[in-house]
Amino acid sequence: MSPSSRRRFLQSGAALTAFGFDLRPAQAAVRELKISRTTQTHSVCPYCAVGCSVVIHTLGDKARNVKPAVVHIEGDPESPINRGTLCPKGISLKEFVNSPRRLTRPLYRAPGAKDWTPISWEEAFTKMAARIKKSRDAGFKAKDDQGRTVNRLDNIAMIGGCTDANEVNFLMSKFRFGLGILPYENQARL
Ligand code: SF4
Numbered sequence: 001m002s003p004s005s006r007r008r009f010l011q012s013g014a015a016l017t018a019f020g021f022d023l024r025p026a027q028a029a030v031r032e033l034k035i036s037r038t039t040q041t042h043s044v045c046p047y048c049a050v051g052c053s054v055v056i057h058t059l060g061d062k063a064r065n066v067k068p069a070v071v072h073i074e075g076d077p078e079s080p081i082n083r084g085t086l087c088p089k090g091i092s093l094k095e096f097v098n099s100p101r102r103l104t105r106p107l108y109r110a111p112g113a114k115d116w117t118p119i120s121w122e123e124a125f126t127k128m129a130a131r132i133k134k135s136r137d138a139g140f141k142a143k144d145d146q147g148r149t150v151n152r153l154d155n156i157a158m159i160g161g162c163t164d165a166n167e168v169n170f171l172m173s174k175f176r177f178g179l180g181i182l183p184y185e186n187q188a189r190l
Helices: 003-011 013-019 024-035 093-098 121-139 166-179
Strands: 038-044 053-059 069-075 140-143 149-153
Antiparallel strands (some): 038 053
16 A cells, blocks of 8 residues: 555545544544633734734633743634645744744844844834934935925835734834835735
């Protein structure tokens, strides 16, 4: 029997009858145990522009002395995009979430410095705001070369991420048009 026909045989009902037992209830019970006490959060895979929907299962009853743990991530069966499926990259999301190497805070590398230094979100936002203001003051054009009103910046561009939904993109557009930023690219297809 070839490997592929053996696999088909084991997956079929014939194998269940031939061996005299049915593993499906046991498999269902294992799956039930794995997620039976979790809370579910709906999210989007961050890896590519397909934007597959995922369900994140988190263990922990939100008590103050309990650290929540992501124990399982699967495709969202109610998503019209992926209908419960995930590619090999997406199915490994749990490892990404739980990785000790995952970046969870802003890093700053000062001009000329070799190393990145962790900074607070407040410091990061303050630095970004100061740089945007400085660039806008230097690059804002009220009129073009022909004297027409344009109110735009030529020295700042903006990019978005693959998990940005319509609502986020709406707010991003308001923000960039408010500043006068025209170049914008986003791989989101949500
Ligand atoms: S599961 Fe795969 S195809 Fe879907 S968004 Fe993630 S990386 Fe892209």
